[in-house]
Amino acid sequence: MTATTTSTSTGLPLATVRGLRVAYGDGPLVLDGVDLDLFPGELVALLGSSGSGKSTLMKSLTGFAPVNDGSVRVAGYDLTNLRHGQVRSLRASVGQIFQQFNLVGRLSVLTNVLTGALHDAGPINLGGGFTSGHRKRALELLDRVGIAHKAKDQARTLSGGQQQRVAIARALMQRPRLVLADEPVASLDPKMSHSVLELLHDIAREDGIPVLVSLHVLPLALEHSDRIVGLRHGEMVVSAPTAELDADKLEVLYAGDDEEGDDDDARRA
Numbered sequence: 001m002t003a004t005t006t007s008t009s010t011g012l013p014l015a016t017v018r019g020l021r022v023a024y025g026d027g028p029l030v031l032d033g034v035d036l037d038l039f040p041g042e043l044v045a046l047l048g049s050s051g052s053g054k055s056t057l058m059k060s061l062t063g064f065a066p067v068n069d070g071s072v073r074v075a076g077y078d079l080t081n082l083r084h085g086q087v088r089s090l091r092a093s094v095g096q097i098f099q100q101f102n103l104v105g106r107l108s109v110l111t112n113v114l115t116g117a118l119h120d121a122g123p124i125n126l127g128g129g130f131t132s133g134h135r136k137r138a139l140e141l142l143d144r145v146g147i148a149h150k151a152k153d154q155a156r157t158l159s160g161g162q163q164q165r166v167a168i169a170r171a172l173m174q175r176p177r178l179v180l181a182d183e184p185v186a187s188l189d190p191k192m193s194h195s196v197l198e199l200l201h202d203i204a205r206e207d208g209i210p211v212l213v214s215l216h217v218l219p220l221a222l223e224h225s226d227r228i229v230g231l232r233h234g235e236m237v238v239s240a241p242t243a244e245l246d247a248d249k250l251e252v253l254y255a256g257d258d259e260e261g262d263d264d265d266a267r268r269a
């Protein structure tokens with residue numbers, strides 16, 4: 001099944017995927033002919049049941065997935081034909097946010113944010129080497145995500161929602177041209193989930209960059225995204241502006257997955 005790609009955005013896409021096929025080693029195809037465009041300023045929710053290929057699609061946008069066929073272009077880079085030295089530049093231009101935050105817990109919040117600038121800070125150690133400009137920007141970003149008052153605290157002392165805000169500030173420190181967030185709210189309570197997604201949506205709009213967010217909870221996707229794309233067994237079977245979708249129309253992504261209904265309840269929560 002092929003989804004029609006429509007978008008609420010205008011202008012050129014920052015990322016373009018065409019006919020992408022991915023298999024790990026000798027295994028089966030986990031992405032089978034995927035097309036995707038990501039436009040500046042939009043938050044796109046990526047849905048699909050467990051194993052449908054969401055993380056693999058995210059990895060393909062940073063060159064971490066084994067591409068069998070098709071093309072992937074991100075911020076002007078052709079990922080199926082990267083020249084020597086381009087991998088580092090590409091990854092520096094993509095901010096990544098993860099379910100488990102991936103902070104260094106014993107380091108301060110400020111230092112964690114500063115690590116986002118490592119790619120342009122030259123040979124340094126974490127105790128020094130960052131410029132006053134780096135520190136000023138890191139503090140501004142902590143202020144933007146609402147936790148400047150925690151700058152000196154050890155990252156591990158913060159709540160989950162606060163830690164995810166640190167991770168977002170760290171990603172912004174890279175001055176990313178694209179942000180990928182792989183299940184960024186899966187470890188957070190509903191209130192925190194809404195506020196983190198609101199923050200990511202604001203970043204997309206204010207910074208004019210695409211933000212791709214994989215999610216498991218349909219109401220969160222419907223409330224916080226501009227567009228929804230959905231994978232089913234490695235094929236993109238949904239791609240439409242969020243305003244044209246509802247939970248029933250998204251059932252095609254999950255039909256027949258869970259006879260017990262537990263996952264179904266969680267998705268609709």
Ligand SMILES: Nc1ncnc2c1ncn2[C@@H]1O[C@H](COP(=O)(O)OP(=O)(O)OP(=O)(O)O)[C@@H](O)[C@H]1O
Binds near residue numbers: 027049057
């Ligand atoms: N490194 C790998 N080596 C082999 N197979 C892999 C690897 N990574 C993922 N897969 C397989 O690829 C398929 C898609 O996995 P992927 O993690 O992309 O799905 P997903 O939609 O992100 O799942 P989830 O929602 O559970 O995180 C699965 O069958 C998985 O087992």
